[in-house]
Amino acid sequence: xxxxxLLAGDGRxxxxxxxxxxxxxxLVRQIAQHAHSEIIGMQPEGNWISRAPSLRxxxxxxxxxxxxxxxxxYLYAAAETLGVDRADLLDQLHTGRQKYSSIFNYPTLTWxxxxxxxxxxxxxxxxxxVPLCRCSYGPYARAMVRVCKEESFHQRQxxxxxxxxxxxxxxxxxxxxxxxxxYWWPALMMFGPPDDDSPNSAQSMAWGIKRFSNDELRQxxxxxxxxxxxxxxxxxxxxxxxxxxxxxxxxxxxxDFTELYEVVRGNGPCNxxxxxxxxxxHEDGAWVREAAAAYAAKREAGxx
Amino acid sequence: MTTPVTPAGFVLGLADDALVSAQRMGWWISRAPELExxxxxxxxxxxxxGQARALLxxxxxxxxxxxxxxxxxxxxxxxxxxxxxxxERPQTDFGVTIARLLVFATWQSELYAALASSADLTxxxxxxxxxxxxxxxxxxxxxxxxxxxxxxxxxxRRMQDALDAEWPYVEExxxxxxxxxxxxxxxxDAVLGRVGEVVAAATLTVPEVAPSVGGGRxxxxxxxxxxxxxxxxxxxxxxxxxxx
Numbered sequence: 001x002x003x004x005x006l007l008a009g010d011g012r013x014x015x016x017x018x019x020x021x022x023x024x025x026x027l028v029r030q031i032a033q034h035a036h037s038e039i040i041g042m043q044p045e046g047n048w049i050s051r052a053p054s055l056r057x058x059x060x061x062x063x064x065x066x067x068x069x070x071x072x073x074y075l076y077a078a079a080e081t082l083g084v085d086r087a088d089l090l091d092q093l094h095t096g097r098q099k100y101s102s103i104f105n106y107p108t109l110t111w112x113x114x115x116x117x118x119x120x121x122x123x124x125x126x127x128x129x130v131p132l133c134r135c136s137y138g139p140y141a142r143a144m145v146r147v148c149k150e151e152s153f154h155q156r157q158x159x160x161x162x163x164x165x166x167x168x169x170x171x172x173x174x175x176x177x178x179x180x181x182x183y184w185w186p187a188l189m190m191f192g193p194p195d196d197d198s199p200n201s202a203q204s205m206a207w208g209i210k211r212f213s214n215d216e217l218r219q220x221x222x223x224x225x226x227x228x229x230x231x232x233x234x235x236x237x238x239x240x241x242x243x244x245x246x247x248x249x250x251x252x253x254x255x256d257f258t259e260l261y262e263v264v265r266g267n268g269p270c271n272x273x274x275x276x277x278x279x280x281x282h283e284d285g286a287w288v289r290e291a292a293a294a295y296a297a298k299r300e301a302g303x304x
Numbered sequence: 305m306t307t308p309v310t311p312a313g314f315v316l317g318l319a320d321d322a323l324v325s326a327q328r329m330g331w332w333i334s335r336a337p338e339l340e341x342x343x344x345x346x347x348x349x350x351x352x353x354g355q356a357r358a359l360l361x362x363x364x365x366x367x368x369x370x371x372x373x374x375x376x377x378x379x380x381x382x383x384x385x386x387x388x389x390x391x392e393r394p395q396t397d398f399g400v401t402i403a404r405l406l407v408f409a410t411w412q413s414e415l416y417a418a419l420a421s422s423a424d425l426t427x428x429x430x431x432x433x434x435x436x437x438x439x440x441x442x443x444x445x446x447x448x449x450x451x452x453x454x455x456x457x458x459x460x461r462r463m464q465d466a467l468d469a470e471w472p473y474v475e476e477x478x479x480x481x482x483x484x485x486x487x488x489x490x491x492x493d494a495v496l497g498r499v500g501e502v503v504a505a506a507t508l509t510v511p512e513v514a515p516s517v518g519g520g521r522x523x524x525x526x527x528x529x530x531x532x533x534x535x536x537x538x539x540x541x542x543x544x545x546x547x548x
Binding site: 039042043046049050051052053054055056057058059062063065066069070072073076111164168169171172277278280281284285286287288289290291292293294295296298 | 323327330331333334335336337338339340341342343346347349350353354356357360373374377378398450451452454455456458459462535536538539540543546547548
């Protein structure tokens with residue numbers, strides 16, 4: 001079936017189908033950025049594996065960070081169906097030619113940040129990603145179904161960490177509130193620039209990659225999160241946040257996107273550290289990957 | 305005839321081996337040579353942590369003090385830890401991690417297999433579950449030992465260096481404990497036999513080195529354990545008595 005007909009009938013584009021180069025390029029960029037976000041996202045939470053305050057929390061956190069590595073694998077595999085390979089995508093990440101979500105350039109300063117990432121960052125990711133389960137490109141849509149299932153599990157775990165802290169000692173409560181204060185605005189920025197300043201959105205919508213606008217998704221996240229914050233007994237750091245009966249939505253304060261653009265540009269608290277960590281791990285592992293390749297080649301030569 | 309009581313100290317030793325090893329393994333998550341290996345090492349660390357939790361809980365019951373897994377993990381100082389030196393030293397080289405895992409997981413697999421038919425039914429239950437997990441750890445370490453030993457010149461050299469570095473700490477695993485349900489001394493031939501076969505198949509050599517004096521089972525450790533525990537315990541200890 002022709003590409004346009006597939007899109008018109010809300011069908012799925014599969015790897016062997018013909019597709020415009022620009023569609024392919026957009027998907028590669030988006031899926032790669034998504035995969036990179038999963039693996040860079042291992043670092044801020046991995047930062048607390050060694051210090052998790054109970055063995056149960058340590059086990060949950062290790063499993064969560066492991067899930068992120070797994071998401072990275074599904075997503076790189078989905079990108080590879082478009083004719084690129086993982087090693088090349090990683091090279092583009094390491095050299096700054098491809099991006100990852102800016103949220104991971106913020107530091108995890110306290111244990112409560114692990115909870116805030118689960119609740120707010122994974123919560124925002126879910127709102128962004130659930131519509132991607134209906135994305136026009138089949139392999140991406142299918143990868144997202146698996147990712148979303150695990151993300152909603154992570155979001156509940158993050159909520160539970162914060163709930164325990166918010167109902168614990170005064171120091172624990174303060175730790176939870178401080179984490180929410182620091183992560184709230186960056187989480188809202190995860191939905192991207194406002195609709196009137198988002199040049200690529202219209203094309204992605206026409207291609208069935210994107211289903212809702214940035215501002216629609218952001219509003220959905222705010223509406224979903226406000227009652228959860230009340231259940232936690234924590235405050236969202238926005239004096240303008242209130243229910244608007246007329247709109248049937250929460251109003252919220254203006255987002256300072258200048259900070260987002262600074263962080264995207266590389267001037268966030270952890271940009272340099274995140275990439276340096278990733279590059280070091282990759283370089284330190286080169287001899288291992290070379291050994292595995294040499295060993296496999298010897299076996300193949302022996303079998304021939 | 306009454307069932308012999310398992311000494312709490314023996315269970316604590318196994319628990320601490322698993323806990324300290326899991327703590328070291330957790331370091332690799334986000335630092336492994338490839339993404340598949342991040343997953344695999346996380347998996348192994350999680351298994352070890354699960355074993356540690358079950359064994360710590362049981363050690364607390366045996367000693368009858370009401371200490372929980374977290375009390376034992378977070379509120380003991382290094383002089384009260386009972387793990388062997390093999391697992392507590394830093395491991396930031398992949399070859400070292402594999403060499404250590406090969407020895408440690410093979411030892412665990414022999415020990416857990418024997419304990420799985422112990423008269424102590426709680427210990428037998430923990431060991432019966434763990435023996436399946438460590439079979440995977442042994443296999444993972446075996447495959448990497450083969451690849452690194454028989455890969456490139458560099459990897460062969462580095463894997464041999466790793467074996468040489470770990471070998472002084474192997475003998476401590478077999479220190480005799482006649483009161484234990486399984487005396488670790490009786491496992492020596494089986495463990496070293498299995499490990500030796502893998503090392504030879506990987507074109508590597510079993511090092512001939514004098515064993516380190518050891519002392520972990522008596523609470524005498526290297527300087528490294530104190531730092532590991534400082535990181536692991538600090539948050540828990542900073543907020544006494546709270547729930548996490």
